[in-house]
Amino acid sequence: MKVLIVYDSRSGNTEKMAYAVSKGVEMEGVEVDVKKVDDASVDELPDIDGLILGSPVYYGLPTGKLKEFIDASVKYHGKLEGKVGAAFASSGGIHSGAETTVIALLEALLIHGMVVQGTSGRNHYGAASVGAPDDNAAEACRKLGQRVANLVKRIHG
Numbered sequence: 164m165k166v167l168i169v170y171d172s173r174s175g176n177t178e179k180m181a182y183a184v185s186k187g188v189e190m191e192g193v194e195v196d197v198k199k200v201d202d203a204s205v206d207e208l209p210d211i212d213g214l215i216l217g218s219p220v221y222y223g224l225p226t227g228k229l230k231e232f233i234d235a236s237v238k239y240h241g242k243l244e245g246k247v248g249a250a251f252a253s254s255g256g257i258h259s260g261a262e263t264t265v266i267a268l269l270e271a272l273l274i275h276g277m278v279v280q281g282t283s284g285r286n287h288y289g290a291a292s293v294g295a296p297d298d299n300a301a302e303a304c305r306k307l308g309q310r311v312a313n314l315v316k317r318i319h320g
């Protein structure tokens with residue numbers, strides 16, 4: 164069982180979130196790979212059980228690089244059904260696009276037929292941070308990673 168985290172980050176905030184999410188996946192005993200979008204290839208997608216996308220908020224949406232990655236993933240359209248998906252975002256301010264960015268990423272994963280689990284607790288859609296993750300945001304990231312890992316184990320274990 165393996166989870167891949169693909170993130171974009173210019174000033175390091177989303178990158179910090181990515182490594183906090185990966186810690187959560189590891190805590191549940193599931194293998195995880197963390198890749199900056201520039202180094203990631205859609206050719207890894209058929210071999211993984213879960214995909215977590217992370218992006219800075221750019222005008223309320225994911226970055227162009229993340230969108231390019233998503234568009235390239237059409238190569239495996241129909242082949243990713245039932246894999247687990249999740250998303251996180253870093254914004255510059257509060258109420259300024261983190262949720263719309265997370266939802267935009269989740270839309271793409273849902274179109275691939277992936278399974279996305281929300282939560283009735285805090286951070287319903289994924290994880291969000293204003294700037295670099297503080298302790299609360301880092302905890303939300305770890306919880307997201309744990310949620311994905313546990314779902315991967317239930318579906319693919």
Ligand SMILES: Cc1cc2nc3c(=O)[nH]c(=O)nc-3n(C[C@H](O)[C@H](O)[C@H](O)COP(=O)(O)O)c2cc1C
Nearest residue numbers: 172173174175176177219220222223254255256259
């Ligand atoms: C082109 C651009 C557009 C941005 N648009 C938004 C925005 O709509 N809302 C917001 O809160 N922050 C916006 N920001 C700020 C970034 O989302 C924020 O600084 C984020 O933490 C950067 O993440 P990074 O350190 O991983 O690059 C924008 C930044 C850039 C460079």
